[in-house]
Amino acid sequence: MSLMIEGAARSRGGHNVQEEPEPPAPAKHPAAAFSPPMIVIVAVWMGLVTASIELFIFWFRWRFIDATALSSLQLNQHAMWMVPLSDAVIFAGAGLGVAVLARLTHSRRVAGLGVAALCALAVYALLLTYRGLSSLACGAMSAGVGFRLGLLILAHPRSCRRVILATAPVLVGATVLAWSMEPSRERLAGHGLPPAPAGAPNVLFIVMDTVRAESLGADSQGRTIAPVLDRLARRGVRFEQARSSAPWTLPSHASMFTGRLPHELSTRLDQPLDSTYETIAEFVHAHGYDTAGFVANTFFCSRWFGLARGFVHYEDVAIDAREIFRSSGLGRSITRKLSTSPNDRPTAYFERKDATTINAELMGWLRRRPKGRPYFAFLNYYDAHDPYLTPEEEGRRSSRASRSAAELDVLRDWHRTSRNGVRPEHVRLARESYEECIGYLDRQIGRLFEGLEAMGALENTIVVITSDHGEEFGEHGFFGHGQRLYSQVLHVPLLLIAPGRIPRGRRIATPVSLSSLPATLVDLLGLSTSSPFPGGSLARYWNGRGHRGASMDALVLSEIDDDDGRRREGPPARAIVSEGKVYIHSDGEREELYDLWSDPSETHDLSHDPANQEILARLRRLTDGQVTAIATGPATEFGSPGR
Ligand SMILES: [Zn+2]
Known part of the structure; x- marks a missing residue:
């Protein structure tokens, strides 16, 4: 119906305008361009646009700022279609609510306010990509900016409608394309590979x-x-x-x-x-x-x-409905607020x-x-x-x-x-x-x-x-x-x-x-x-x-090379197993020595035992550079005197 109204409006601007009488057109309420079905279309479009901006923000941050900042990890490899789908569903739900309200009240004011509310929701979703903002701050900012955006749309209702109707199919098409590309990528990966050796075993x-x-x-x-x-x-x-x-x-x-x-x-x-x-x-x-x-x-x-x-x-x-819903910022925010599951705690971004x-x-x-x-x-x-x-x-x-x-x-x-x-x-x-x-x-x-x-x-x-x-x-x-x-x-x-x-x-x-x-x-x-x-x-x-x-005995080395995510200033904390002993060097100076065979749970520290000072010194020397030299050498085996 609204399309017909707009078609008529367009024809008035063309050559037919001469043939029509010129009654003084009553001033239309700007929200008249947004009938209840159109509100749902606008909502889905806003969801897809929000998702596109959200994806761009994460891509930019991932590419230029921090490759795996915890916030960017909230996306998975299916983000290109999951995030748009999630936002589209959430916005469609909100749009449906507004449309029903506008239909029941027959109020253009309600429709106008609904469009503004959808704009506020979009701004809120984008603010969620920025860590450190409280919900209250996000809410206040999105209400303010959303209201202004809503006014802007209502000031140009027809051109906005045209843009929305022209670009919505493109956004939907891009989402479907992203979804359909994964199997093709896998098929392509097998092309040009050499054959495996005859009788080559599988590996699990x-x-x-x-x-x-x-x-x-x-x-x-x-x-x-x-x-x-x-x-x-x-x-x-x-x-x-x-x-x-x-x-x-x-x-x-x-x-x-x-x-x-x-x-x-x-x-x-x-x-x-x-x-x-x-x-x-x-x-x-x-x-x-x-x-x-x-x-x-x-x-x-x-x-x-x-x-x-x-x-x-x-x-x-x-890849299920729950994960798709959680893939967008809004979806995650809603899931966390509603859920009591330990998997939805802030540090667990994905369903295990x-x-x-x-x-x-x-x-x-x-x-x-x-x-x-x-x-x-x-x-x-x-x-x-x-x-x-x-x-x-x-x-x-x-x-x-x-x-x-x-x-x-x-x-x-x-x-x-x-x-x-x-x-x-x-x-x-x-x-x-x-x-x-x-x-x-x-x-x-x-x-x-x-x-x-x-x-x-x-x-x-x-x-x-x-x-x-x-x-x-x-x-x-x-x-x-x-x-x-x-x-x-x-x-x-x-x-x-x-x-x-x-x-x-x-x-x-x-x-x-x-x-x-x-x-x-x-x-x-x-x-x-x-x-x-x-x-x-x-x-x-x-x-x-x-x-x-x-000896077939090997020097076995384990390390912690980071400190709460940052590269350590000093050498990594290391544990070495050699000659039947476990040597642990940590916190810069702290040394511990345990017998591998008689004390497997490492309860009795031998580092101060006079009888073990010689081996302690030997293992200490291994941590001071030798290990690195051996470990980074070409395909060498770690040799040791044996136990
Ligand atoms: Zn693990």
């Missing part, structure tokens, strides 16, 4: 985020926590003293992918892994592998932090995924992918990470189903529990819940293997199962991970399984570093001649190859 690389080795034994009631992992270990080699290179997710994964140590890498709390070093996924993809990653830690394992490099297919955030989701994603991809190439699939499970709550469905069946509301509150708030005042029963609760989460994860890994075996996807496949770091429960006065270099956070499980390539049921007690994994994998794949990865292959522990020097 599983990282159980936050699972420490010492929690894979028995729980307080003597029950085995992870029976599936125990069974799987009998199919291959279990490294009983594997240690991660770093005590937190990003540098640890980056080290497992590049073979490099944290001080060599760009990874910080606010900096992604850059492209200096090739990743194992890039390497195998260049050798003809089909690569895919499925990550439940959708923060540090997201594309933004560089860990997706080399994976043609990468699933981090879930449980193990069943990760399993389903991998199985779905394996079924869909074109056959003919071997696959390299990386899984990151996040179920053992705080708040240590198993999925509800699983919880009902577990022995902890009777947890009280107060206990659940303790767990949900565990990340901000005052560590100094934490009560022993709460620590016990957290630890038991953590072990229960590992039990849940263990069962899901069992289901994954059953599913993979049923579809024949495990034939001719090398399986790696490990963790990026462990977790502390006050053993040294700390909780969580990322701050210290004690065994609770560095000692992780490591299983390598490949029937016919790796012996069955072998246990290896020698300490090894997860930074050896890329070199090990390319060795097992028969591609080591062109390997860019430093360090020796762990295969030397069962086949004797690659072994130089008198």
